[in-house]
Amino acid sequence: MTNLSYEVFPPNSTVGNEHLCQTLATLKKLQPAFISVTCSSKTANLAQETVRIADKVQNDCHVPAIAHLPALYLSKDDVDSILAKLKVHNVNRVLVLRGDERPNLEKKNDFRHASDLVDYIHINYPEFKITGACYPEIHPESKNMVDEIAHLKLKVDAGCDQLITQLFLDNRNYYRFREICTIAGINVPIIAGIMPIINVRQATRILKTGSVTVPAKFQSILSKYKDKPVALKQAGIIYAIDQIVDLVTNDVAGIHLYTMNQAETTCQIHRNIGALFETKSA
Ligand code: FAD
Numbered sequence: 001m002t003n004l005s006y007e008v009f010p011p012n013s014t015v016g017n018e019h020l021c022q023t024l025a026t027l028k029k030l031q032p033a034f035i036s037v038t039c040s041s042k043t044a045n046l047a048q049e050t051v052r053i054a055d056k057v058q059n060d061c062h063v064p065a066i067a068h069l070p071a072l073y074l075s076k077d078d079v080d081s082i083l084a085k086l087k088v089h090n091v092n093r094v095l096v097l098r099g100d101e102r103p104n105l106e107k108k109n110d111f112r113h114a115s116d117l118v119d120y121i122h123i124n125y126p127e128f129k130i131t132g133a134c135y136p137e138i139h140p141e142s143k144n145m146v147d148e149i150a151h152l153k154l155k156v157d158a159g160c161d162q163l164i165t166q167l168f169l170d171n172r173n174y175y176r177f178r179e180i181c182t183i184a185g186i187n188v189p190i191i192a193g194i195m196p197i198i199n200v201r202q203a204t205r206i207l208k209t210g211s212v213t214v215p216a217k218f219q220s221i222l223s224k225y226k227d228k229p230v231a232l233k234q235a236g237i238i239y240a241i242d243q244i245v246d247l248v249t250n251d252v253a254g255i256h257l258y259t260m261n262q263a264e265t266t267c268q269i270h271r272n273i274g275a276l277f278e279t280k281s282a
Contacts, residue, residue: 001278003033003254004270005191008057008261010037010049019261020053026263028061030270031279033254036066036095036131036164046073047082055089065091066131070099071111076120078108083125094121095131095164115155122159132160134190136168136177140211149184162188164256167195167206169239170215171246189253196240196257196265198233200226237268244269248276 006027011017027035035057039050050067057065067086069079086092098114111117118130132155135148142148156163163186168174178190197203203222206212214222218239225232244255255277259266 002248002252002276003191004030004274004277005033005035005254005256006259006266007036007038007193007256008053008259009040010053011261016261021056023259023261023263024056024061026267027259028063030266030274032063033278034064034066034093035061036068036256039068039070039097046070047078051082051085051089051091054086054091058089058091064093066093066095067091068095068097069117070097071114071117072099072101072107073105074111074117075108076110079110079117079120083121083128087127092127093129093131095133096121096160097133113151113155115151115158118155118158118160130160131162131164132156133166134163134177134181135166135211136173137166137211137213139166140209145180149180149186152181153184153186156186156188160188162191162253164191165193166211167193167258168212169197169218169243170213171243171250173213174247174252175250191254191256192247192252193256193258194240194243194247195260196237196269198236198262198265199229200232202260233265237265241269241272244273245276248273 008020008023011020037050037053037057039047047069054065054067057063069082096114096117111120114132118132121128121130134152138145138148142151165174174192181190197206207214221232221235221239225235247255257266257269
């Protein structure tokens with residue numbers, strides 16, 4: 001059966017922290033395969049909060065945690081120190097990313113691409129399981145799918161044991177991408193990252209990136225309910241459920257829900273289709 005997992009982000013306020021604690025207490029009851037914790041390249045001591053929340057997930061919630069690590073903003077010393085802390089907390093999974101280019105943030109220049117950090121961890125810390133990111137509609141900086149897949153293959157061959165996709169709203173893009181990966185010899189599980197779009201602000205942000213195709217069906221939902229927040233939320237949740245049912249039916253390796261730290265939306269999805277998934281943690 002397929003696995004269900006969640007993504008949360010470290011909050012930047014006391015209120016946000018209390019909210020996340022409640023969210024984690026709820027998510028734990030849904031027995032996910034793992035919970036991943038993002039690492040914002042906006043903050044100075046960037047991995048500290050990621051490590052703290054990953055510890056909470058692993059040791060308070062007893063759910064396997066995956067800590068995100070953005071390569072551009074970490075030196076080898078930073079990585080050594082973060083991995084040492086994760087080991088103390090029994091966290092042995094990381095999601096290695098390059099990180100987005102941010103002009104105001106100092107790059108450390110030890111790792112240029114995510115694959116460089118994958119390689120470093122795989123060689124020096126073989127006890128860590130490494131996940132990588134991938135893009136069914138290609139990364140915005142890639143010239144074409146050929147380059148995208150060539151670089152992805154390098155990253156996987158450097159030591160990733162699974163991939164999680166960028167969000168997508170049209171499952172056909174996932175299926176096409178999965179097929180191309182198979183042809184290219186990328187044989188690790190490709191977990192589908194699904195984000196329920198539940199308000200106009202979120203929808204606008206995603207549309208603005210231009211990197212996610214918005215199918216006519218979703219566009220109609222947005223047009224019809226943009227001024228009706230409750231209806232838009234319900235329709236957005238049902239849209240995500242519809243995507244997930246189709247993906248699971250077509251043997252997706254796993255579903256990773258971008259929760260935005262919102263337990264309620266996640267619970268609604270789980271209530272409707274929880275039986276489709278394997279439960280892992282106690
Ligand atoms: P890479 O794999 O390095 O790829 C980035 C670009 O470089 C691609 O165009 C690729 O084709 C190209 N490339 C790769 N290798 C080479 C090479 N050898 N030569 C030339 N070109 C190459 N960001 C955060 O800051 N914090 C997070 O917690 C976070 N979590 C994420 C979780 C998921 C599931 C996803 C999908 C993204 C996340 N991101 C996060 C965003 C991510 O950091 C950005 O999308 C970033 O721009 C690319 O990261 P990557 O790891 O895919 O990079």
